[in-house]
Amino acid sequence: MQGAQLDEIDVKLVKLLARDSRRSIRELARELGMAGSTIHARLHKLVENGVIKRFTVLPDYEALGYSVTAVILFQVEGGKILDAGEYIAKDPRVIAVYDITGDYDLAVIAKFRSVNDLDSFVKKVNKLPYIRRSVTSLALRAIKEDFTSPLTSG
Numbered sequence: 001m002q003g004a005q006l007d008e009i010d011v012k013l014v015k016l017l018a019r020d021s022r023r024s025i026r027e028l029a030r031e032l033g034m035a036g037s038t039i040h041a042r043l044h045k046l047v048e049n050g051v052i053k054r055f056t057v058l059p060d061y062e063a064l065g066y067s068v069t070a071v072i073l074f075q076v077e078g079g080k081i082l083d084a085g086e087y088i089a090k091d092p093r094v095i096a097v098y099d100i101t102g103d104y105d106l107a108v109i110a111k112f113r114s115v116n117d118l119d120s121f122v123k124k125v126n127k128l129p130y131i132r133r134s135v136t137s138l139a140l141r142a143i144k145e146d147f148t149s150p151l152t153s154g
Helices: 008-019 025-032 036-048 078-089 115-126
Strands: 068-076 094-099 106-112 131-138
Touching: 008 025, 008 036, 025 036, 068 078, 068 115, 078 094, 078 106, 078 115, 106 115, 115 131
Parallel strands: none
Antiparallel strands: 068 106, 068 131, 094 106
C-alpha cells in the first residue's frame, strides 16, 4: 500500500489467503477473532490499495498441457527495456518478466505447450528491432514453483 501502513491483522489476513484463497469471510473472521464485517472492510481496503492484486488459483500447468517451461534472457537497447518488457508481458504464456542487472536486461519465465510453441515465441520477440540477443534455457523439472512462498511460510 503506497503510503498506508499494514497492521498485524492485515498481514495475517493476506497470509491466510495466500495459503488458501477459497476461505470464506466467515472462516477468516473466526480464525482472526474478528467480525465478518471487519474482515470484509479490511479485504476491500487491501484490494483497493493494491496489496491484494487479485484472487486466483495456482494451476498445474503440466496437467493443462503446458509441458515446456522456459527461462529466457534478453539483451535490449538501453532506452527500450521497459517497452520490450511490456510487450513480452502481454503474451498470456508469460508467467513473469523481470528487469534485471548483469549481462542481460530482462528475464522471462514462460510456459508453452511444445518446443515449437516456444520457438515461435522466441523468434517473434527476437524480431523486435531493439532486441540485441537472447538466451533460452528449458527447465527439466520444477523443484519448487510457488509465487506465494514468502507468505505461506511461518
